[in-house]
Amino acid sequence: MIILGLETSCDETSAAIIEGHDNKIKLLSNVVASSLTLHKTTGGIIPENAAREQIKYIIPVIDEALKVANVNLEDIDAIALTYGPGLIGSLLVGVETAKSISWFLNKPIIPINHMVGHIYANWIENPQIEFPAIALVVSGGHTDLLLMNGHGNLKLLGGTRDDAAGECFDKSARLLGFNYPGGPKIAELAKKGDPKTFKLPRPMIGSHDFEFSFSGLKTAFFNATKAHFSILRNDIPNSKVGWNQVVESKLSKTEKQILYNLCESLQTAIVDVLVKKTLKAALKYNAKSILISGGVAANQKLRDTFELMIMDQKINIKFFAPQKSLCTDNATMVAAAGFYNYNPVSWQKVTADPELYFDY
Ligand code: KG4
Ligand code: ZN
Numbered sequence: 575m576i577i578l579g580l581e582t583s584c585d586e587t588s589a590a591i592i593e594g595h596d597n598k599i600k601l602l603s604n605v606v607a608s609s610l611t612l613h614k615t616t617g618g619i620i621p622e623n624a625a626r627e628q629i630k631y632i633i634p635v636i637d638e639a640l641k642v643a644n645v646n647l648e649d650i651d652a653i654a655l656t657y658g659p660g661l662i663g664s665l666l667v668g669v670e671t672a673k674s675i676s677w678f679l680n681k682p683i684i685p686i687n688h689m690v691g692h693i694y695a696n697w698i699e700n701p702q703i704e705f706p707a708i709a710l711v712v713s714g715g716h717t718d719l720l721l722m723n724g725h726g727n728l729k730l731l732g733g734t735r736d737d738a739a740g741e742c743f744d745k746s747a748r749l750l751g752f753n754y755p756g757g758p759k760i761a762e763l764a765k766k767g768d769p770k771t772f773k774l775p776r777p778m779i780g781s782h783d784f785e786f787s788f789s790g791l792k793t794a795f796f797n798a799t800k801a802h803f804s805i806l807r808n809d810i811p812n813s814k815v816g817w818n819q820v821v822e823s824k825l826s827k828t829e830k831q832i833l834y835n836l837c838e839s840l841q842t843a844i845v846d847v848l849v850k851k852t853l854k855a856a857l858k859y860n861a862k863s864i865l866i867s868g869g870v871a872a873n874q875k876l877r878d879t880f881e882l883m884i885m886d887q888k889i890n891i892k893f894f895a896p897q898k899s900l901c902t903d904n905a906t907m908v909a910a911a912g913f914y915n916y917n918p919v920s921w922q923k924v925t926a927d928p929e930l931y932f933d934y
Contacts, residue, residue: 576602578636578650578675579909582668583660583688584714585624587631590905591643591650594913598701602643604906607631625663632671639905650681654905654912657685658930659715665926673921682918686911687930688903689716690728692867694911695896695904703894704862710852712876713868714740714755719784719852720932721859725914730932731855732784739844740870742788746795746840750833760837761873767831767838772798774843776850784855786847795840802832845876849883856891865894872901 579590591602640647655672658665676683693709707722708731717734737745740757747756774794777787825833848870856864864884870876880893900906 575651575913576645576649577652577654577684577909577912578639578647579654579905579907579912580636580668580672581656581688581691581903581905581908582628582632582664583656583658584664584903585627586903587628587635587667588903588905589632589636589639590909591639591645592906592909592913599698599910599913601698601906602645603639603641604900604904605635605639605642606904607635621661621663624661625667628664628667632667636671647675648679650679652682652684652912652916652918654684654686654909655924656688656691656908657924658688658927660688660928662926662928665928669924669926673924676921676924683921683924684912684916684918685924686908686915687932688908689713689718689868689932690915691908691911692901693720693722693865693907694914695867695900695907696865696894697910697914698896698900698906700894703865704892706859706861707863707865708852708856708859708861709865709867710848710871711868712739712848712866712870714738714744716740716868717786717788717848718932719786719855721855721861722865726917728932732786732851734786734788736787736789737792739786739788739848740868742792742844743840743870745792749796749799755869757870757873760841761875763834764838764841764875765834767834767836769835769838769842771832771835772839774798774839776843776847779847779850784851786851788844788847791840791843795836798839799836802829802836841873841875844870845873845879848876849879852880853883853887853889857889861891863892863894867896867901867907869902871895872898 575594577592581588586608588606590604593600653672689711692711709720711718717738719731721729743757743760747759752759777790877895
């Protein structure tokens with residue numbers, strides 16, 4: 575079976591072709607166009623700008639995905655499509671394109687929840703994943719912990735009460751003057767830092783549920799930063815000058831080290847909470863696998879800490895993380911979710927749902 579995947583929920587426009595047989599999938603192409611450079615000039619994603627760019631990209635991206643895969647549009651069996659959650663204008667670009675192809679070629683659509691799509695990035699290279707599995711979805715907008723008892727059999731165990739883990743990275747980075755996405759920048763600076771110099775909180779780490787909270791950590795990071803540096807982005811008259819430029823030119827060696835320590839302390843606090851809660855859920859539900867996904871799953875410290883804790887505690891659980899390029903938004907994960915949850919519908923039944931959550 576050949577599936578065309580489409581993903582346009584936020585600022586990426588992506589198309590992918592996969593071929594699925596038995597329980598395995600083969601990735602034939604994955605094309606991702608991002609309007610990130612545009613958003614850097616505006617300091618963040620402006621929904622209408624993102625959608626306008628996606629209208630320009632969507633056909634060339636599909637065309638390229640077909641060419642790379644050496645597949646004709648007529649040869650596909652179904653279209654797996656992200657229909658929510660996300661920005662309404664962006665979602666509509668994918669939804670309306672998929673409906674047009676579906677109507678014209680008489681091919682069914684498999685509507686996919688974007689967050690479920692993230693989880694399925696794990697199956698692209700690992701068809702042997704065993705259930706029950708605990709899935710941690712950590713992105714810019716979500717921090718969710720789920721129990722998976724089979725394909726399409728998901729139960730939400732908990733989510734964040736305020737900011738998502740990625741949002742905590744992004745907002746803290748922005749405070750330092752770094753543009754979206756802030757996670758990779760914090761992770762880069764953290765490499766030279768010491769996590770013990772700043773005692774940042776681990777919100778809800780010991781709570782008896784599987785809920786998260788990251789806004790207090792962000793505030794603690796803000797206070798620690800402010801205590802050491804008088805120049806913050808908001809204080810700079812020309813807001814186009816980020817603090818990163820100030821760091822490069824004005825910070826002393828000692829100040830730079832403080833910055834690295836702050837970043838490593840923040841990263842470690844986020845990672846500690848995510849790992850501890852996920853392991854707790856895995857033990858409670860006798861999970862055979864732990865799957866992480868979403869943009870923050872690209873974080874190396876998060877991956878290393880999971881591996882280390884599982885080894886240290888001698889727990890018999892397999893840990894999976896998608897390859898880094900498939901952690902952030904892409905259509906391959908959507909196509910994979912469509913293959914393993916094959917519930918095709920006609921185009922008349924498909925509508926964008928920006929507020930979609932885990933409907934299980
Ligand atoms: O899944 P994604 O591409 O988009 C959403 O659906 O939100 O995730 C983007 C998020 C951003 O918050 C970004 O800062 C974070 O993933 N991120 C990282 C890393 N790479 C991306 N966070 C920490 N470390 C990274 N290496
Ligand atoms: Zn995403």
